[in-house]
Amino acid sequence: MSIHYILALNRQGKVRISKWFDRKISLDEQFQVRQKIHRLILSRDHKNQSNFVEFEKKKLVYRRYAGLFFCMCIDMDDGELMYLESIHLLVEVLDQYFNNVCELDLVFSFYKVYAVIDEMFMSGEIEETSKAVVLDRVDQVMAYN
């Protein structure tokens, strides 16, 4: 498995996106992981330290956007730069879809956010990297609602 989970946390440690691909992680462990990641990432020096950190025998790849920390957990032998770029692509797609996305959109239009994630990532793998294709598919899905 490549991506074990995708999380987006705000500065208070509140979870705004939580997508778990690894079914071996129980609900209690998920709760622990969120708290540990919040403390780990917010205590880092984001200007002088890298976007990659070892976490529980895996790697955390994270990036900060407007007070939100988007994190992906990947295996130790996975290429972190690729996943760093996929986080950026995800944020760009959300930004285009919501026309200047902010935390409010993640909270109150969470179903649209997860529709975007489901188009881009499947079973822990990157499925689609074309912004136009993702946006087109999400529009089609939302049209059914």
Add this chain to the structure above:
Amino acid sequence: MNRVIIVGQKKTAKIALLRSLFEGVTERSDGDDNSGLILSNVPLSTRYYSCNLDFMVDEYDDSKEWEDWCEEILSVEALELREAINGIIFIFDFSSKSILQDLTKLSKVYDQIEQDFLLRNKDSIQWEGIKLAVGFSRSPVAQQLLDEVYDASLEKGIELVDLSIASQENAYGEATGIRRVKEILETCSWPDVVKLR
């Protein structure tokens, strides 16, 4: 009902904070005795919803009274109050000598509220209420003190907003100061809202 407790030592700009967040809040000032004051139906609206907030203002004189306040709100008798509120905003002066101890007591209150919430709502992953500490200062604050307070609040899962700096944006282009407090209020999942189309 959407209820927030705003608590701090006497003369710590609680009313001034509310006035800068919301227009026409009150004619009271921080010089008055505001303990027990309730500001009802303060309107808040975003592009997704509109709602009214009730702010319950409380004050204490010194660290001992703060400890008593925390003990009271942690008691079994205060369970109903803990269940009813949607957040606590703690306001402090950076010149206070007991900030770190005060934050520790505050974090115990937040932990208890979250624990009570998760017991009642087994499907939830977190309490959506506001865990916010707002610091201000009438004189420049030493960087070391700022770092210590920031680290302490981070460790306890409390967001710290520093009103002592004039800038409304940090080095990452994120909102700080009053703008950040407003953002936190807007992104809270209030239980009683009118959703907008």
